[in-house]
Amino acid sequence: MKMMNCPLNGLRNISEFVHGGEVKEMPDPNSCSDKEWADYVFFSDNAISVVTEWWLHAPSGYWFIAERHTGSDEILKTYDPSVLFSERVEFSAPATEVKA
């Protein structure tokens, strides 16, 4: 069976993994147009090339990123998503007291 290198669990059978789609930047759902949202949700390049994709290692519930060639099925690298999201998310709304 084909194997994939999970950044958390090492080499595992491909049947343990679930494909999650191309990595794309999500538009802000509150401000983007319907067309932009549809574009994000449904439309894709679907090209023959090296593609950066989300994958899930199902038994451990761990999401990561793989770079794979969609023509040869060669998996070039896999890494933890923190590499993409290394910046800290700042919550701008000030914490307010919740009244019962």
Place this chain on the structure above:
Amino acid sequence: MPFSLLKYGLNKDYPFEQHADLPKPTVLKSHYDVVIIGGGGHGVATAYYLAKYHGINNVAILEKSYLGGGNTARNTAVIRSNYLTSEGVKFYSESVKLFKELSNEFDFNIMYSQRGQLTLAHTDAAVRGFRQRAEVNKHFGGKTELIDPQQIRELVPTLNMNPADMPVLAGLWHMDGATARHDAVAWGYAKGATQRGVELHQLTEVTDVIVEQGKVTGVKTNRGNVSCGCVVQAVAGHSSLLAAKAGFKMPITTFPLQAMVTQPVKPFLDPLVSSPSLHCYVQQTGRGELVFGGGSDPYPLYSTRSTMDLKESLLANAVELFPFMANMRLMRQWAGLTDITSDYSPIMGLSPVDNYYLDAGWGTWGFKSTPICGKSMAEMVASGGKVPELIKPFSMDRFNSFRQVNEMGATAASH
């Protein structure tokens, strides 16, 4: 006879050339009114209806490989109309009607064989879904019923009624279910189209699409450039790649779909049998072979390789349905590239580029639609881009307005 056979045997030339069905390849002209990209069933059907019913025959079909060598040659030929949505059922029912008449229309046998399709429910939810499908189907004139385990036993005595410990609760019995010889469908259309003046250019790959001021004006090929009035794109698994050349994206992902066939045995199985829960369908061909198919591969890929994993998972379930098949030998296996949409319905109609028409998103279910899709596409081309009512719900724009036509449940492992 033996003498003439011997003569043919020693002859260096192929003796039947003068009777060939398709005209010899000609030079590629510099202009056509209509260019059809893709010489699969859909492309040649569109050309046929254009020439026969609309008198438009300055048409070139450009095929990068050979006639019908794509998914048209690779599918398992299930023809049915027992879908879920009224848009879907209406559309596919028209195709079933055309298929029944196709051998007469061509004066060429496409081996249409109506033996009914039986889909198995192993859960209450599936029974509810089947009830709805039966009603929608009957409403549009189809012959579909919900049947009980006793009726299933009578239809298919060899079926294990408790496969993989998932008892069969009911069946969707679709009497219109059929198969046809897929190659013959492509040949029949190609022959009819070329006899009426359409040119079929095999080994002619479209390498780029020429768009000027938002309108298509021609295509580039490995045999030179061709200008044209309009283009119909019918390239199945390669849809997104062609669209990219024309400058837009599609809501399509390309997945391999595999199928396989056993050695021939005596006839024992009349209906087509499918189990969505077991991701598996089985049918016996006129030659006695058993054809197995299932769902697409689990992740996108542009490769028609076959995998051991799919064989193991698919055949394990097939053997659950028919345990005595465990000792049979596989003869052939293959795969095709399927263009899957997220709602499991096709994309037919206009594109963001003027005069560039789409016939795509046929995924694992588009053989059965070959006649009606070709007829509708021809109507649209002949009217200069007026989309026929029947195919309006399947525009690519439905994804922008979130009006999908959901056929996922009715497609899953039945095609």
